[in-house]
Amino acid sequence: MAAATATASSAKASGPSAPRNRNDTFNQKDKPAQVRLSNITAAKAVADAIRTSLGPRGMDKMIETGKKEVVISNDGATILKHMSVLHPAARMLVDLSAAQDVEAGDGTTSVVVLAGSLLIAAEKLLKKGVHPTQIAEGFQYAAIEAVKILEEISIPINLDDREFLLKSATTSLSSKVVSQYSSILAPIVVDSVLRIVNPATDHNVDLNDIRIVKKIGGTIDDTELVPGLVLNQTAITSAGGPTRVEKAKIGLIQFQLSPPKPDMDNQVVVNDYRQMDRILKEERNYLLNLVKKIKKAGCNVLLIQKSILRDAVNSLSLHFLSKLKIMAIKEVERDEIEFLCKATGCKPIADIDSFTEDKLGYADLVEEAESNGSRIVQISGIKNAGKTASIIMRGANQYVLDEADRSIHDALCVIRCLVKKRALVVGGGAPEIEISQRLSELAKTQAGFQSICFQAFAEAVEVIPTTLAENSGLSPISIVTELRNRHANGEKSAGINVRKGTISDMLRENVVQPLLVSTSAIELSTETVRMLLKIDDILASR
Numbered sequence: 001m002a003a004a005t006a007t008a009s010s011a012k013a014s015g016p017s018a019p020r021n022r023n024d025t026f027n028q029k030d031k032p033a034q035v036r037l038s039n040i041t042a043a044k045a046v047a048d049a050i051r052t053s054l055g056p057r058g059m060d061k062m063i064e065t066g067k068k069e070v071v072i073s074n075d076g077a078t079i080l081k082h083m084s085v086l087h088p089a090a091r092m093l094v095d096l097s098a099a100q101d102v103e104a105g106d107g108t109t110s111v112v113v114l115a116g117s118l119l120i121a122a123e124k125l126l127k128k129g130v131h132p133t134q135i136a137e138g139f140q141y142a143a144i145e146a147v148k149i150l151e152e153i154s155i156p157i158n159l160d161d162r163e164f165l166l167k168s169a170t171t172s173l174s175s176k177v178v179s180q181y182s183s184i185l186a187p188i189v190v191d192s193v194l195r196i197v198n199p200a201t202d203h204n205v206d207l208n209d210i211r212i213v214k215k216i217g218g219t220i221d222d223t224e225l226v227p228g229l230v231l232n233q234t235a236i237t238s239a240g241g242p243t244r245v246e247k248a249k250i251g252l253i254q255f256q257l258s259p260p261k262p263d264m265d266n267q268v269v270v271n272d273y274r275q276m277d278r279i280l281k282e283e284r285n286y287l288l289n290l291v292k293k294i295k296k297a298g299c300n301v302l303l304i305q306k307s308i309l310r311d312a313v314n315s316l317s318l319h320f321l322s323k324l325k326i327m328a329i330k331e332v333e334r335d336e337i338e339f340l341c342k343a344t345g346c347k348p349i350a351d352i353d354s355f356t357e358d359k360l361g362y363a364d365l366v367e368e369a370e371s372n373g374s375r376i377v378q379i380s381g382i383k384n385a386g387k388t389a390s391i392i393m394r395g396a397n398q399y400v401l402d403e404a405d406r407s408i409h410d411a412l413c414v415i416r417c418l419v420k421k422r423a424l425v426v427g428g429g430a431p432e433i434e435i436s437q438r439l440s441e442l443a444k445t446q447a448g449f450q451s452i453c454f455q456a457f458a459e460a461v462e463v464i465p466t467t468l469a470e471n472s473g474l475s476p477i478s479i480v481t482e483l484r485n486r487h488a489n490g491e492k493s494a495g496i497n498v499r500k501g502t503i504s505d506m507l508r509e510n511v512v513q514p515l516l517v518s519t520s521a522i523e524l525s526t527e528t529v530r531m532l533l534k535i536d537d538i539l540a541s542r
């Protein structure tokens with residue numbers, strides 16, 4: 001087939017020169033438009049794929065990963081991350097969702113749906129003959145105006161206003177698989193963030209200071225915010241070491257309690273029993289010495305970092321630790337160190353010579369307890385603790401746990417957004433309709449292409465209420481028309497009540513979301529659409 005085409009084209013090439021040239025010029029001129037359209041089609045396909053998961057009545061997706069693992073999720077960023085997207089333009093939408101995840105944490109579905117709708121609008125404008133650069137520019141100005149409108153209609157809040165924080169977290173959780181537990185999860189989310197921020201001075205939250213420990217067993221109902229700290233790891237009991245220590249002095253070591261190994265592979269041949277005994281004795285002395293020094297500093301709970309070079313502990317050192325009544329916990333990951341140090345007030349110790357008492361953390365009680373079929377180590381009554389929070393999450397199986405973890409992450413991000421920018425907008429499509437109407441008004445005052453672009457942008461943002469209505473089984477046309485009507489009459493917070501299938505005041509329905517989520521969705525989606533419009537060729541690199 002390819003050969004036949006090649007011959008055909010070469011036959012053409014050898015023909016009269018005039019028609020060939022004309023054809024070439026035509027192809028060249030047509031190419032940017034074709035590339036643009038194919039980019040738009042590919043990106044729209046991605047937006048279409050996750051459109052159905054928007055909103056509280058949205059559907060979830062089941063994803064089978066390359067390793068044959070199953071992921072069930074409603075989170076836009078998670079779904080897109082797992083989708084194998086090949087087209088470079090479509091991949092831009094995947095990145096867009098990831099960008100929203102970093103910037104705001106929530107709204108990762110909305111941002112892609114919005115971008116898809118803006119692309120459809122751009123496609124129509126292109127067909128009308130508006131130049132891509134003009135569309136890009138027009139959309140940029142429209143987005144700036146849209147953000148201004150959002151800021152205007154937003155409701156400023158205070159971090160002491162726990163009610164509003166709870167409502168925002170509940171709204172974010174309401175569209176997730178675990179939505180029926182939002183009355184339990186929302187207070188946990190709000191309290192854990194409030195525990196680590198200082199409302200007066202902080203303008204950001206480091207979510208690394210909130211630790212979520214997932215344990216299979218029980219249901220999501222049993223999820224709790226624990227006082228103090230819980231560890232992922234369990235205590236080592238193989239040598240009979242303690243599992244409960246009162247007045248604990250906690251040490252965190254980054255060296256190993258096992259015989260040293262040379263860097264290179266080598267072999268020592270021992271052919272004498274006395275020599276053999278000497279080696280064993282040396283090893284024993286070496287380990288005993290280490291453990292004694294640890295005890296001497298007063299440590300009675302020892303956290304040991306995971307090691308790839310050699311065993312972190314061996315049975316002999318465990319035996320000594322248990323004899324000296326030191327509780328040992330191994331397999332502490334490298335990236336946990338910072339959190340653990342902050343939470344327990346200890347300092348990491350890299351070698352035995354610097355193992356001194358001032359590097360230890362103090363707690364009233366370290367205890368390994370069993371609940372719901374799994375063992376967890378809990379540290380309570382910590383002195384000098386930094387600001388951290390630990391959530392212990394339970395669920396019947398791994399899918400539920402993982403999705404609950406992602407949902408809690410979204411809700412934590414929502415509260416983080418409110419710490420960053422302390423203002424709310426209502427949900428349920430209300431802000432989008434408001435933007436749409438005010439932009440349409442503005443469009444009338446603009447001249448030339450800008451006016452067309454503003455109008456197109458205004459119609460495009462209506463995709464959010466339309467999709468919310470569609471996904472809830474309502475008639476999008478009648479609902480959106482009615483919404484427009486209400487907003488025109490000055491009901492700024494009228495939105496879609498997806499539960500009752502009507503239009504209500506969203507503020508009264510307690511559906512609120514952070515301003516930052518909405519503004520960042522508008523800004524990021526417009527940016528991506530502008531970038532896509534300005535591409536006129538796709539080239540492969542070597």
Ligand SMILES: Nc1ncnc2c1ncn2[C@@H]1O[C@H](COP(=O)(O)OP(=O)(O)OP(=O)(O)O)[C@@H](O)[C@H]1O
Nearest residue numbers: 054055074075076106107108109110175427428511
């Ligand atoms: N109770 C509710 N009634 C009406 N609309 C709601 C309600 N709860 C949420 N919404 C709306 O649903 C949309 C959010 O849906 P959803 O949480 O599925 O997607 P997302 O936040 O964009 O993405 P993700 O949560 O996957 O990162 C928002 O427009 C929000 O206003």
Ligand SMILES: [Mg+2]
Nearest residue numbers: 106107172175
């Ligand atoms: Mg959400």
